[in-house]
Amino acid sequence: MPLDYATLDLLRLSHPAWRLLRSDHAPLIASFLERVFVTPNLRVIAQSDLAEALDDELFGLRQRYGADTYPKPALDYLNDWANTDKGWLRKFYQHGSDEPHFDLTPSTEKAIAWLGTLAARSFVGTESRLLTLFDLLKQINSGSDADPQTRLAALQQQRDAIDADIARVLAGDIALLDDTALKDRFQQFMALARELLTDFREVEHNFRGLDRRVRERIALWDGAKGALLEQIMGERDAIADSDQGKSFRAFWDFLMSSSRQEELSTLLDRVLALAPVAELKPDARIRRVHYDWLEAGEHTQRTVAQLSQQLRRFLDDQAWLENRRIMDILRGIEVRALALRDTPPAGVIMQIDDIAADLELPMERPLFSPSIKPVITDSALESGADDTSEATMQTLYAQVVIDKPQLVRQVRRALQDRAQVTLREVCVLHPLQHGLAELVAYLQLASDTFTSIVDEDASEPIVWTRTGDDGQPVHKQAILPRVIFLR
Numbered sequence: 001m002p003l004d005y006a007t008l009d010l011l012r013l014s015h016p017a018w019r020l021l022r023s024d025h026a027p028l029i030a031s032f033l034e035r036v037f038v039t040p041n042l043r044v045i046a047q048s049d050l051a052e053a054l055d056d057e058l059f060g061l062r063q064r065y066g067a068d069t070y071p072k073p074a075l076d077y078l079n080d081w082a083n084t085d086k087g088w089l090r091k092f093y094q095h096g097s098d099e100p101h102f103d104l105t106p107s108t109e110k111a112i113a114w115l116g117t118l119a120a121r122s123f124v125g126t127e128s129r130l131l132t133l134f135d136l137l138k139q140i141n142s143g144s145d146a147d148p149q150t151r152l153a154a155l156q157q158q159r160d161a162i163d164a165d166i167a168r169v170l171a172g173d174i175a176l177l178d179d180t181a182l183k184d185r186f187q188q189f190m191a192l193a194r195e196l197l198t199d200f201r202e203v204e205h206n207f208r209g210l211d212r213r214v215r216e217r218i219a220l221w222d223g224a225k226g227a228l229l230e231q232i233m234g235e236r237d238a239i240a241d242s243d244q245g246k247s248f249r250a251f252w253d254f255l256m257s258s259s260r261q262e263e264l265s266t267l268l269d270r271v272l273a274l275a276p277v278a279e280l281k282p283d284a285r286i287r288r289v290h291y292d293w294l295e296a297g298e299h300t301q302r303t304v305a306q307l308s309q310q311l312r313r314f315l316d317d318q319a320w321l322e323n324r325r326i327m328d329i330l331r332g333i334e335v336r337a338l339a340l341r342d343t344p345p346a347g348v349i350m351q352i353d354d355i356a357a358d359l360e361l362p363m364e365r366p367l368f369s370p371s372i373k374p375v376i377t378d379s380a381l382e383s384g385a386d387d388t389s390e391a392t393m394q395t396l397y398a399q400v401v402i403d404k405p406q407l408v409r410q411v412r413r414a415l416q417d418r419a420q421v422t423l424r425e426v427c428v429l430h431p432l433q434h435g436l437a438e439l440v441a442y443l444q445l446a447s448d449t450f451t452s453i454v455d456e457d458a459s460e461p462i463v464w465t466r467t468g469d470d471g472q473p474v475h476k477q478a479i480l481p482r483v484i485f486l487r
Contacts, residue, residue: 016087016107017114028070029081029088032057034112037104041285041292043201047091047100051075078102106202113194132188179276186277193289200296219334264290400434402441408449411442415487423483424460432464439464439478446483455482 012018020026036045036053054074061069070077082091088108094101142154168175177185268287271277285292340349410430414421423442432438439462446452460482468474 016105017111019086020088020108020111021115025070025077028057028061029108030112030115033088033104033108038109038112039285041295043296044094044101044103047075047078047102050102051078054078104201106205109201182274182276183280186271186280186282189271190282190286193286193293196293200293216338219331219338261290261294400437402434402438404441404445407438407441407445411445411450411485415485418487420484420486422460423485424462426485427462427464432462435464435466435476436478443483446485451486453484453486455484458482 012022020029023029032054036042036050051074054077058070058074058077078089079091080086082089082102087105090103090105091100092103093099142151145151145154268290272282272287411421411426414426414429423446426442427439446454458481459479461477461479463475463477465473465475
């Protein structure tokens with residue numbers, strides 16, 4: 001990128017890292033975010049936890065520099081830092097959670113890393129970086145040369161050098177690095193290890209950018225669905241097959257090897273035990289930096305998988321809702337939202353009513369209405385005749401009560417050895433004892449308690465017997481559609 005005046009002036013106005021360095025709150029932002037995100041290598045923090053940590057930070061600053069230092073609540077500062085005008089934090093909702101979460105943006109981490117380079121260093125090594133440059137050039141040269149003779153000559157030269165080293169070791173001539181060379185190489189290792197952790201956020205940010213561009217193309221597509229699917233599916237695994245995706249996958253495959261992890265742990269233990277390295281007082285987390293790489297890489301892998309899943313679901317929704325009127329409304333909203341993203345209009349664009357309690361004023365309640373007192377007539381009671389009293393008692397004792405639990409047990413007993421049974425079959429197995437009232441109870445249980453089917457095309461007679469007034473049996477019959485109880 002050319003560092004001309006126009007480019008730098010544009011970066012000064014638009015780049016989040018430059019805006020952070022120009023901010024009056026830059027010491028608070030950089031120190032706090034470096035402590036809670038960069039140092040412990042945390043990728044995502046819930047809003048409640050981050051606000052609590054910032055509250056503690058602000059309390060300490062107010063105790064030291066006065067009560068007017070950073071007077072706003074912690075949550076207001078977090079929301080301000082996550083504003084699109086600032087772009088120092090990314091605020092989002094994780095899948096399955098209704099609490100906002102925060103993460104650093106790559107620009108913020110770049111600014112924090114650059115601030116770390118401003119401190120004076122007691123030792124600046126150059127030899128190890130020069131050797132690294134030579135090794136990289138050799139790898140590029142040998143990896144791009146298709147001439148077998150040239151490649152064979154390079155391999156033979158490497159073999160001769162290895163044979164010469166073996167001969168010197170056998171002769172007792174072992175070349176060791178001096179203290180300066182050890183410090184130089186270890187210092188470069190720590191710098192590259194920190195840069196690698198920093199790059200993970202930028203890799204994840206670039207993956208999100210790829211996903212967003214594909215979504216924008218889907219939202220603005222006005223052609224046939226088949227052409228859109230062909231264009232999207234023609235770029236199969238667009239995120240994973242990008243240059244950044246290929247490089248990340250190669251890194252991940254290399255680091256996921258158990259032998260590589262054991263080798264890294266062994267090498268780190270040996271190097272950190274060296275006296276010249278211990279004099280540099282390295283960070284304690286450098287001993288497990290490869291596990292930090294694994295954790296950051298796993299978070300990036302989950303992000304890529306989630307983006308791919310969301311993209312697939314987005315395409316499915318597009319195909320399913322293509323001919324629906326609601327899709328046209330949503331598409332119009334998306335187009336207008338994308339048009340307003342870079343040049344938002346002034347004023348309120350959208351507002352949502354806040355949650356509020358329903359208030360019930362005391363005067364809105366109805367007044368007390370006194371109950372009506374019954375007026376009892378003071379009259380003498382007359383006893384009825386003996387025959388009338390006997391008839392009344394017989395009618396009282398002749399009441400019929402249907403035992404519905406017993407009916408349920410009878411239906412379930414009939415379903416024990418079969419998948420379905422008709423109401424007529426149940427009545428044959430257990431004849432009706434109370435006639436029509438019991439039949440109506442069966443029909444009520446078919447709709448409320450059991451899974452049942454009513455076949456309107458077939459009719460069945462249900463017969464029962466009752467005792468007449470003269471003491472003789474009377475046969476009754478009801479013809480109704482076939483009712484089938486299912487297990």
